Amino acid sequence: MTADISLAAGRGYLAIPGPSVIPDAVLQAMHRPSPNIYAGELIDLTATLVPDLRRVARTVHNVAIYISNGHGAWEAALMNTLQPGDKVLVPASGRFALGWGEMAEALGIDVEILDYGTGKPWDMDQVASRLAADRAHQIKAVLAVHVDTSSSIRNDVAAMRACLDATGHPALLMADCIASLGCDRFEMDDWGVDVMVSACQKGLMVPAGMSFVFFSPKAAEARARLPRISRYWDWSPRANPEEFYQYFGGTAPTHHLYGLRAALDLIHGEGIEQVWARHHRLAQAIWAACEVWGSDGPLRMNVQDVALRSNAVTSLHIGGDNATRLRGWLEQNLGLTLGIGLGMAPPNSPEWHGYLRFGHMGHVNGQMIMGLLGGVDTGLKALGIAHGSGAVEAAAQVLAGVRGEQAPDQPATSCCG
Numbered sequence: 001m002t003a004d005i006s007l008a009a010g011r012g013y014l015a016i017p018g019p020s021v022i023p024d025a026v027l028q029a030m031h032r033p034s035p036n037i038y039a040g041e042l043i044d045l046t047a048t049l050v051p052d053l054r055r056v057a058r059t060v061h062n063v064a065i066y067i068s069n070g071h072g073a074w075e076a077a078l079m080n081t082l083q084p085g086d087k088v089l090v091p092a093s094g095r096f097a098l099g100w101g102e103m104a105e106a107l108g109i110d111v112e113i114l115d116y117g118t119g120k121p122w123d124m125d126q127v128a129s130r131l132a133a134d135r136a137h138q139i140k141a142v143l144a145v146h147v148d149t150s151s152s153i154r155n156d157v158a159a160m161r162a163c164l165d166a167t168g169h170p171a172l173l174m175a176d177c178i179a180s181l182g183c184d185r186f187e188m189d190d191w192g193v194d195v196m197v198s199a200c201q202k203g204l205m206v207p208a209g210m211s212f213v214f215f216s217p218k219a220a221e222a223r224a225r226l227p228r229i230s231r232y233w234d235w236s237p238r239a240n241p242e243e244f245y246q247y248f249g250g251t252a253p254t255h256h257l258y259g260l261r262a263a264l265d266l267i268h269g270e271g272i273e274q275v276w277a278r279h280h281r282l283a284q285a286i287w288a289a290c291e292v293w294g295s296d297g298p299l300r301m302n303v304q305d306v307a308l309r310s311n312a313v314t315s316l317h318i319g320g321d322n323a324t325r326l327r328g329w330l331e332q333n334l335g336l337t338l339g340i341g342l343g344m345a346p347p348n349s350p351e352w353h354g355y356l357r358f359g360h361m362g363h364v365n366g367q368m369i370m371g372l373l374g375g376v377d378t379g380l381k382a383l384g385i386a387h388g389s390g391a392v393e394a395a396a397q398v399l400a401g402v403r404g405e406q407a408p409d410q411p412a413t414s415c416c417g
């Protein structure tokens with residue numbers, strides 16, 4: 001092969017942290033004429049989505065369905081629980097936590113950030129002392145991003161609940177599971193989460209355009225206390241989709257509902273525990289390869305502590321402009337698209353070109369991950385970027401089960417001090 005022959009024809013692979021790869025079953029379910037929205041199949045189908053969404057989130061409580069991306073779900077969660085002047089605490093391990101905080105600020109909410117940068121998890125002792133100091137209970141909610149897709153740090157949501165309980169603080173625990181849902185273990189009810197936001201285009205494998213806000217009875221009480229609420233974002237009617245889409249809310253996201261039905265069938269056909277286990281094993285193969293590459297070259301995973309690594313996304317630094325060169329080479333030559341770095345350096349600054357991310361969420365399997373890793377290995381060689389050799393071999397050993405487990409799929413929950 002000479003360097004000027006492109007090998008990109010064939011099925012491309014979008015390995016970015018959302019939107020994720022769309023299963024053929026989802027695409028086929030969406031490939032149809034518009035249905036009757038007043039009666040029949042669509043109404044029946046929509047009713048089946050609610051219990052199956054609850055099973056993914058591990059909750060028996062409510063879910064409101066929106067026609068929006070994740071930013072819409074962020075806004076919906078805030079609009080249904082808070083009013084201007086209310087205070088929220090935002091422990092941040094990356095760009096997405098800051099983004100949710102900025103949205104709250106724009107709504108007139110008083111936002112206090114505990115910023116841990118892009119390399120560290122929440123400091124639960126610091127969170128505990130902040131909550132304990134708030135004797136007047138001015139903090140109405142904690143905005144907790146489970147997996148921050150920029151840094152790929154997975155924070156411990158159960159520990160946040162333990163922290164609220166230990167300090168006797170009544171603030172709502174609001175979790176962003178847009179990146180993690182259907183990838184990393186998440187237990188809404190067991191972990192005492194009051195509000196959880198997600199969107200359909202990551203672990204849920206549907207094209208972008210639909211989002212979800214799950215809420216507990218305690219969060220519903222907060223909603224009931226608000227003097228007014230945006231008609232569009234009000235979650236009460238949306239948590240009853242049959243009522244909502246027939247009488248109140250405008251046109252249903254018809255094709256997305258069919259797509260989501262197919263995606264939920266895939267998830268529950270496999271079993272949510274098995275879905276998490278698959279993501280974890282595939283992530284371990286990626287980490288093993290990255291460690292080998294980094295053993296003799298500039299590539300580094302952002303998250304050093306394996307217990308803090310997400311199963312859905314891996315944020316990497318490779319220095320210089322190597323990330324931009326590698327992404328460009330892989331897309332042009334192999335049909336493989338990797339994610340840009342986000343929140344690690346100012347956009348398009350010289351440093352920005354050294355960061356990238358692998359998305360490994362949703363519809364991914366062993367041969368795809370081996371293709372991703374083999375592709376990256378090829379790109380490193382083609383571009384002359386130094387790297388340890390044997391990365392693909394190490395990943396194969398993980399997937400073959402002949403290399404030991406590297407980390408539990410969930411850190412042991414620690415209580416705060």
Ligand SMILES: *Cc1c(COP(=O)(O)O)cnc(C)c1O
Nearest residue numbers: 069070071096147149178179199
């Ligand atoms: C993708 C993502 C968002 C934003 O979702 P959009 O659909 O792009 O609006 C927010 N939070 C996290 C953790 C995400 O991964």
